[in-house]
Amino acid sequence: MTGNPRFSPRLSPRLSLRFSPSYLAFVLHRLSGVLLALFLPFHFLVLGLAIEGEARLDSMLAWTEQPLVKFAEWGLVVVFSLHLILGLRVLLIEWAPWGHAAMPDQSMPDQSMPNQSMPNQSAAGGLRHGWIGGGIVLALLAGFGFIAGVL
Template sequence: MTLANTSPATPLISRHRGHPLWLAFMLHRLSGLGLALFLPAHFWLLSQALEAERMDVMLGWTANPFFTFAEFGLVFLLAVHFFGGLRLLALEFLPWSAGQKTLAAVSLAGAFLVAGAFLLNAL
């Protein structure tokens, strides 16, 4: 890449941020962050199982439709992180190909498929 092709209006550091593979990387990173933020709440809820009455109250919350869509979001984050990680492994261990954008799109489509199937099953 030559610096002669860059214009002053678009700095070199931010030009890559519109690229689909950078967006796939960012989605993978943000899904990991979302999962990391979910874990303390999940462990706190598991700690409520030590007392049956408190656990029954917590499980009563799951009848709320909000939690069904929150579960969809969690499964989507898990699927995006999983398929994005597979894409990254393919980048590391397979030869570079022109179809990397296709792999990123397939990983996102797979995540939507898994999360959508979970949501339809929950409804």
Template sequence: MMLKAHRNHPLWLAYMLHRLSGLALALFLPVHFHVLSLALTRPESLDRFLGLADNPGVKLAEFGLVFLLAVHFFGGLRLLALEFLPWSARQKTLAAASIAGAFLISGAFLLQAV
């Protein structure tokens, strides 16, 4: 299958990553609110759930969550720059720097959590 020309552009990847990270975060929020509600309604269930949080797989999932948050944040900054700053050739570099910054932030979180 051949990609359309605009999909070969690096900023299209930044566009899709921002949309997908937003969707993933939106899907995560109901689960997060449910776990928070356990603190008020069933503290013993929350304690069991928090015991699972020491699992290395959960630590990796937390890394993914922080990565998604950072990607979405930096993607939003990129969109604000597109809206309010003049277009420049450096935006490809800025988009790559946004991904690198998101990975750096989430990696630091992972190292602290392990």
């Protein structure tokens, strides 16, 4: 008995893209941007306290000595580093001479030939995936460097 091909247990090509390193980089870049945007009002509050007077600022700075706040500062450094590196990745992908923009006449494989791959797909894909992994590692290293300097 053969199964229905429409209900294959394999993931469709479109769905499998959601589990790729590029999609992970997309999600991490957007999420880190949202977290940085949520941080800004708190940052402006602290700057406003500095204007109000020295006593208010000193009380806020004393509050920041708590371990939970120190951990949040570490997270902020990691999020900022991640957003910066993944943003540079986006610029690299947009401006580098590869992919569809570099070869508009050969950008899509011929559908009549099933084993034909996209030109420069392996070189560009390897560099992009290396950039994603390297960005995550550098962001975590920046965070660990920050926390080592704080402690």
